Amino acid sequence: MISTLEKEITYRYLKTRKQDGFLNIISIFSFIGISLGVAVLIIVMSVMNGFRTELINKIVGFNSHVTVKPYEKSINLEKLNDKILKVISKELILSNSGEAIVISKDYTKGLVLRGYNSKDFAKLDVVKKGNLIGKSNKLSRNSISIGKELSFNLDLSIGDRISVMSPVGIETIIGSLPKQETFTITSIFDSGLADFDANIAFINIDSLESFFDFEKKNRYLEIYLNNPSNIDKIKIQIQKIFDNAFVYTWADINSSLFSALKVERNVMFIILSLIIIVAAFNIISGLTILVKNKTKDIAILKSIGVLNKSIIKIFFLVGVIIGTTATFFGIFLGVIFSLYVENLREFLSNTFNISLFPEEIYFLSTMPSEINPSSIFIISLCSIFITIIVSIFPAIKASKLDPVKGLKYE
Template sequence: MISTLEKEITFRYLKTRKKDGFLNIISIFSFIGISLGVAVLIIVMSVMNGFRTELINKIVGFNAHVTVKPYDTSINKKELNQKSLEKISKELIFSNSGEAIIISKDYTKGLVLRGYNSLDFSKLDVVKKGNFTGQSNQLVKNSISIGKELSFNLSLGVGDTVSIMSPVGIETIIGSLPKQESFVINSIFDSGIADFDSNIAFINLETLESFFSLDKDKRNLEIYLKNPSNISDGKKKIQSIFNNEFVYTWADMNSSLFSALKVERNVMFIILSLIIIVAAFNIISGLTILVKNKTRDIAILKSIGVLNKSIIKIFFLVGLFIGTSATFFGIFLGILFSLYIENLREFLSNTFDISLFPEEIYFLSTMPSEINPISILIISLCSIFITIIVSIFPAIKASKLDPVKGLKYE
C-alpha cells in the first residue's frame, strides 16, 4: 500500500520548479520520447495489420478458398452432399485452368486461363464485388474476360478480339503446330491487385477444356467457405472428406508472402521498441539527478523515521508516473493517427504533389489501417514494464543514501 506521506512527496517531486530547470527538461524529453515511441509503434502495427487484412481480402476475393484437385480419378460428386461440407461452404464450383500465350498486334504475353461456366462465373466475388465492366453471364464459347491491367497493356476494350495460343499441338501434314484461336473480350474485371489483373483471364469452361485437350471428368472443385479466415480448420475438414484428392488453400498458394509479412511485422516491432527503451533510459538520468538534488530532503526524511522502502516507493512512483502517463498519451496519439492516416496521406499528397503510397507497388489504392486492441495492449504493457525496470535502480540508490553524510554539509 502507498501511504498519504508517500503520495504527497511523490506529487511534490513531480511539480516543476525553476531551480530544477535541467531536471524538468530531462523529464519532458522522457515523456515525449516514450509517447512518440508508443504512438509510432501503434501506427506502424495498425498499418501493417490493415495491409495484411486488405491483401487477404483481395486474394480471398479472387481465388478459391479451398481447391480440390483430382489425381487419377474424377471427384466423387456424392461427397458434395455431405452435411459437414454444407455447414462450412457457401459455394461449390467446378473449374479448370491452363497456361497459354495471348497475342495482340506486336505484344505477346504468358497468361493463366481459368475456365468457368456462365452461371458459376457470375458467382465469383471479383464479379459481384469488384469493379466489373461487361456482362458476367455472357462467358460463352470463344469469349474472354481479362483484367484491367492487361487491357491497359494491350490497349484493348470490351468487344475487341485477341488471339490465344495453346501449348497443346494439333497434328498437320507438316507436323505438330500449336493450337490458336480468337476470343472476343466480353468483360474487364478489376481485382485490386495488378499481378492478378495482368496475368489471369477467364474463359468458358468447355472452351478451355477443348482448347487444352483436358479431361472433363478431372475438373477441379473450388470451395468457397463461410469463414475463409479460419482456413486451417476448413482445410482439415475438407481433407477428411476428399482424402484421395490433392487439397490446397489460398494460404498455401501465398504462404511465402504472408510469412514475409509476419517476419517484417515482428522485426518492425523489435526495432521500434528501441525508441521506447532509449526514451526510458532518460528516466534513469532524470531520477538520478533528482536523487542528487534531493539528498538533503532524503536525509531529513530518514532522520525523522521514514523507512527505506518508503523512499524506494517515492522515487519509483515518480518514474512510473512519467512512463505511464507518457504511454497513455502515446496510445491516444497512435489511435488518433491510425484512424485518420488515409486523410493525412491525401492531404500530404495533394499539398506537396507526391505519391506516398504508389498503387503499383503496394497493390492497394488507399493506405489501410486496422487498430488491433491486443497489439495496443502488448505495446502498453511493454512500455510500462520498461518504465518499471528503469525506475528501480535510482529508487534503490536513493534508499541507500546515508542521512549523516546527507546532512553533514547543510
C-alpha cells in the same frame, strides 16, 4: 498504500521549477521519447495488421478457399451431396485452368486462363460484389473477361478482340504450330489486387478445354466456404471426403507470404521497442540527477522520521508517473494517426508529389489500418513494465542515502 505525504512530495518533484532546468529537459525528452515509441509501435502494428487482413480478404475473395484436384480418376460428383460438405460450403464450382500468351497490338504477355461456365462465373465473389464492368452472364464461347490492370496495359475495352496463343500445337504440313484463337472482351473485373488483374483472365470452360486439349475428367472442384478463417481444420474434413484427390487451400498457396509478414511484424515490434527502452533509460538519468539535486531534502525527510520505503515510493512514483502518462499519450497519438493514416498518406503524396504506397509493389491501392486492442494492450504493458524496471534502481539509491552526510555537505 501511498500516504498523503508521499503523494505531496511526489507531486512537488514532478512540478517544473526554474532551478531544475536540465532535469526538466531530461524529463521532457523521456516523456517525448516514450510517447513517440509507443505511438510509432501502434501505427506500424496497425498498418501491418490492416495490410495482412486486407491482403487475406482480397486473396480469399478472388480465389477459391479450397481446391480439389483429381490425380487420375475424375472427381466423383456424388460426393458433392455429402452432408458435411453442404454444411461448411456455400458454393461448389467445377473449373479448369491453363497458361497461355495474349497477343494484342505488338504486345505479348503470359496469362493464366480460368475456365467457368456462365452460371458458375456469376457466383464468383469478384462478380457478385459488383467489381465487374459488363455482363457476367456472357461468358460464352469465344468470350473473355480480363482484369482492369491488363485492360490498361493493353489499352483494351469491352467489345475489343484479343488473340490468345496456346502452348498446345497443331500438326500442319510444315510441322507443329501453336494453337491460336481470338476472343471478344465481354467484361472487365477489378479484384483489388493489381497482380491478379494483370495476369488472370476468365473464359468459358468448354472453350478452355478445347483450346488446351484438356479432358473433362481433369476438371477440379473449387469450394467456397461459409467461414474460410478456420481453414486447417476444414481441409482435413474435405481431404477425408475426397481421399483420392489432391486438396489444397488458399493458406497453402500463400503460406510463404503470410509467414514472411508474420516474421516482419515480430521483427518490427522488437526493433521499435528499442525506442521505448532507450527513452526509458532517460528516466534513469533524470531520476539519478533528481536524487543528486534532492540530497538535502532526502536527508531532512529521513531526519524527521520518514522511512526508507517511503523514499523508495516517492522516487519510484516519479519515474512510473512519467512513463505511464507518456504511454497513454503515445496510445492517443498512435490511435489518432492509425485512424487517419490514409488521409496523411494522400496529403504527403499530393504535397510532395511522391508515391508512399505504390500499388504495383504492395498490391493495394490504399494504405490499410486495423487497430487491434490486444496489440495496444501488449504495447502499453511492455512500456509501463520497462518504466517500472528502470525506476527501481534510482529509487533504491535514494533510500540508501546517509542523512548525516547529506546534511553535512549541503
